[in-house]
Amino acid sequence: MKVFLNPGHAPNGNPDPGAVNEETGLRECDVALAVGKAAESYLNAAGVETELLQSDSLYEICGTANSSDADIFVSIHCNAAEAEEANGTETWACAGSYRGGMLANCIQSQLVDALDTTDRGVKIATPGINGLYVLTNTDMPAVLVELAFITNPGNEELLANAQDALAGAVARGVTDYEQLILGGN
Numbered sequence: 001m002k003v004f005l006n007p008g009h010a011p012n013g014n015p016d017p018g019a020v021n022e023e024t025g026l027r028e029c030d031v032a033l034a035v036g037k038a039a040e041s042y043l044n045a046a047g048v049e050t051e052l053l054q055s056d057s058l059y060e061i062c063g064t065a066n067s068s069d070a071d072i073f074v075s076i077h078c079n080a081a082e083a084e085e086a087n088g089t090e091t092w093a094c095a096g097s098y099r100g101g102m103l104a105n106c107i108q109s110q111l112v113d114a115l116d117t118t119d120r121g122v123k124i125a126t127p128g129i130n131g132l133y134v135l136t137n138t139d140m141p142a143v144l145v146e147l148a149f150i151t152n153p154g155n156e157e158l159l160a161n162a163q164d165a166l167a168g169a170v171a172r173g174v175t176d177y178e179q180l181i182l183g184g185n
């Protein structure tokens with residue numbers, strides 16, 4: 001199996017760092033890249049092929065993914081909210097994608113189990129209503145993971161200091177999905 005990993009937002013935050021914690025300066029683009037690269041190592045060690053691209057161009061990301069022969073697509077992000085209390089983990093899949101939903105469930109479960117974050121559940125993005133570009137425009141089962149809230153103090157600490165655990169959970173979610181696919185479908 002091959003996984004296309006897309007850490008969210010622009011490399012080095014230029015021009016778009018994604019969400020930023022105003023107190024600590026922690027940037028979403030840096031967390032996403034660190035977790036994506038570490039997940040890549042875990043996946044490679046488990047015999048899963050990977051390709052990783054962080055880019056400010058969503059068009060480039062989808063085009064590269066679609067010509068990559070990847071079986072699944074995983075975009076990695078951090079959530080943010082005005083209200084500092086908002087916290088937890090959620091994973092998005094595209095409406096109508098059965099396997100995308102399966103993959104989202106696998107990754108969501110592993111993250112919540114490993115990090116003990118609030119389980120905000122798997123969310124469905126419907127093209128034309130609340131679609132997410134990278135989910136709508138990729139050809140393979142695709143998910144967008146919101147690891148935790150960079151704007152919440154407790155979650156921020158995890159995003160800063162538990163990147164290896166976050167990456168391991170994402171990787172195990174992918175291998176859980178692989179087992180499900182090989183096992184019965």
Ligand SMILES: [Zn+2]
Binds near residue numbers: 008018
């Ligand atoms: Zn983001």
